[in-house]
Amino acid sequence: MKKGDHLFLVDGSGFIFRAFHALPPLTRKSDGLPVGAVSGFCNMLWKLLTNARDTSVGVTPTHFAVIFDYSSKTFRKELYPDYKANRSAPPEELVPQFGLIRQATRAFNLPCIETDGFEADDIIATYARAAEAIGADVTIISSDKDLMQLVTPNVHMYDSMKDKQIGIPDVIEKWGVPPEKMIDLQAMVGDSVDNVPGIPGIGPKTAAQLLEEFGDLDTLLARASEIKQVKRRENIVANADLARLSRQLVALRTDVPLELGLDALVLEKQDGPKLVAFLKAMEFGSLTRRVADACDCDAGAIDPATVTVEWGAEARGPDLDPGAGDAQAVDPAPSGPVADARPSASEKAEGARAADLASARHEAFMGKPIDRAGYVTIRDVATLKSWVAAARETGLVAFDTETTSLDPMQADLVGVSLAVQDNAASPAAGPIRAAYLPLGHKAGGDDLFSDGVKLVEGQVPMAEALALLKDLLEDPSVLKVAQNLKYDYLVMKRHGITMVGFDDTMLISYVLEAGVGAHGMDTLSERWLGHTPIAYKDVAGSGKSAVTFDRVDIDKATAYAAEDADVTLRLWLVLKPRLAAEGLTRVYERLERPLVPVLAHMEERGITIDRQILSRLSGELAQKAASFEDEIYALAGERFNIGSPKQLGDILFGKMGLPGGSKTKTGQWSTSAQVLEDLAAQGIELPRKIVDWRQLTKLKSTYTDALPSYVHPETKRVHTSYSLASTSTGRLSSSEPNLQNIPVRNAEGRKIRTAFIATPGHKLLSADYSQIELRVLAHVADIPQLRQAFADGIDIHAMTASEMFGVPVEGMPSEVRRRAKAINFGIIYGISAFGLANQLGIERSEAGDYIKKYFERFPGIRDYMENTKAFAREHGYVETIFGRRAHYPEIKSSNPSVRAFNERAAINAPIQGSAADIIRRAMVQVEPALARMGLSERVRMLLQVHDELIFEVEDEAIEAAMPVIVSTMEHAAMPALSMRVPLKVDARAAHNWDEAH
């Protein structure tokens, strides 16, 4: 390199983050792999390499390099362990793109540079200064403020997205100081993203003003006594050391050992075919054409390159360094699985540290008495401010709301409790302090002579308290910890506060121990702290004498409420490190925690039901049921309670002397639909009428009568509640009302679905996964015939029948297909000859033959089942494809039927649970995907029914929304892993749920 040369240095790691935020539409490869940032990167490189002169850089490079971060372990981390401590894992779709951008760089024949222990910025700084010393010019392709300290008359920066060059005047305009003072400015201001402390209370404006006055940081610190403003002076004096440390963190090193000298960065000629091969593999059509034209090569004659995608470590494992994932070649056709459970050495070390911390904390808290006498009642604004300040200081606060209702859509806020631990991060952590902030406690109005209901004296005014809490709860840098956060999230949302930055102890417990007991606070407190919290009914009473929480005496309320926050914080301290220790951080962060706001918003939106339709149906059902009742009484010869299985049994099997089928576990004759159908088949009239009557009364009581009672008085919609932590497999459950079991299987029941309607000007859009569990099975068990059938879009049950019975798919009798279908379902459920025989109404021996035949045809399924059982016996749990665990502590039971039941459940859980994980991922991804298309305001996700998502969509937005929803759902496993089987989603929009489904 010589004077007059021009070196281009691209901040590769920085580009990917900016590209992610700057390039709105999500670009995917045809297999679903997100490649938007790679695309932006390639286009940018091509432009700079071919016509940099026409951009605002205005010169052609002679030397060129792309620089990357190597790992998060740098000298800065040594210097200050909290450096970048707040940084969370990168957005999932970026992870595989880090590696792809390195490969892109090589395809462009450009040096790709990274150095252990240093950030990309330090390498850039070292090259820039070295080139400058020779007399060359430098352009740094980045707009990161951290690099602005490098700008000189010979070193410029270039914001490729805005096509804007950044020189000395631009830095001064933006920050108020010249580049050489940027280090001091950043040292004072700090950086909350990188967790550089800086001087509290000093922002960019103040820092610039101080630097103007004093010249530099050292002078400022030496002459700090001259500062007039008292508060500012004290602040700077007190934090002088922090400022010096911060300066070390923000100052870029210019002495990084360079493997490649400047001369090695000389710009080489492009290798056209190599670049075209890479671009083809990425499916960047227009860029491929442009490059092929320019290089004069025939794109059609070049095979796509084999591209290595690093993504395995993303699916599971406690932590991730970009580029440290397990690699797997996936091109041209992707073939999973790519997830590998084996943690890397650094992950193991981190897991071990976390395990030590978890057990130390468990030991410290287990059985330790909780001092309720120390709880504080916050009765004035000053005290509240001091608690908010304490939360900010430590960056961690346990949070709980007290309200008037268990239903967050109906609940009025009565009070808030907080708990903090000073010095939580150090081994000598301080004691936990907890407080209750009463806001809506009331008294009076309970007899005719009182002057009505009044707020109790000595409470902070609601509006003032909410304003203070809003700043805290919406600040992502303060971690809020709650138990069953979705509840508190909704209550606060209804008070205008959208919580950001949170953890949920219930969900952490669920990820650690799904299948082991419940995850309510009282249970967890017993299990992990050896402590029984005050019972709710002991403060609010129970039954007829129960009062709402706003009528509870404030002192009693303080003991109860503050304890909840106290216990929550203790649980978090004990449980959170266990996630990393068990390698479950990713499951929690990707599949669990992000669903809290998603579900809260769905619950908040609710869905409209047409009460007229339901009341008309209810009348019809009542009439029909009444006429059945007359007939039933006539046939029975007496009136009795048809709804009582006991009385019905007496009539059928006692009085009428019919042959009883099976018995229930309490020894009574069963009157199940199965038994009654069997009797009806023998030509007996009564049982058929009972079955029909039951169907009608079931529809009436559970649906047409009950649903209207759930219509919210203000929103006029029905708001279900989803439980994130009540299944062992990872499925959600829905209650009050349960909208996951609305009838669909027969015409009479489906009428109920016509009552679920869209708002005027909108439609309901239903999108459901086709055969998702069988596809998951084909993936995990890797069954060639199943994979092929799904790849070809063949009828899977017909294929199974054809394989088993040797019947051609064309013209197959429906009975043959029906049997195969039952077997396929049976497989998913952990098949038994007993169950299959029951389902098909055949002999157990015949069912056993079917199963044997099936396993002969699909030996991989038998292997999968045996391996799963062995895994469950060894570990006590099984895993989904994303690493979620379902525990089966009774899998080794000496009771054969208990054992067999647990084995079937263990076989089912990875299949059901993986499907549940996929739709969870889809739910997390779909709203951002819609937002990128500008559809946020026009499309609202309302319901989830295990393999189906229901949206309410503006009429004019349906066409745009449908492909976004379908594509997001079909590619929801990406980029965590690539499925061996395509996922298929069917979608339809209509005015009501029946027609949309």
Added chain:
DNA sequence: ACGTACACCTA
């Protein structure tokens, strides 16, 4: 008032 059994709705 609360818990359990039974039956039946969904994926």
Added chain:
DNA sequence: GTAGGTGTACGTC
């Protein structure tokens, strides 16, 4: 054969 929730009847407290 898996995973859930709800309504009614009927027992116990």
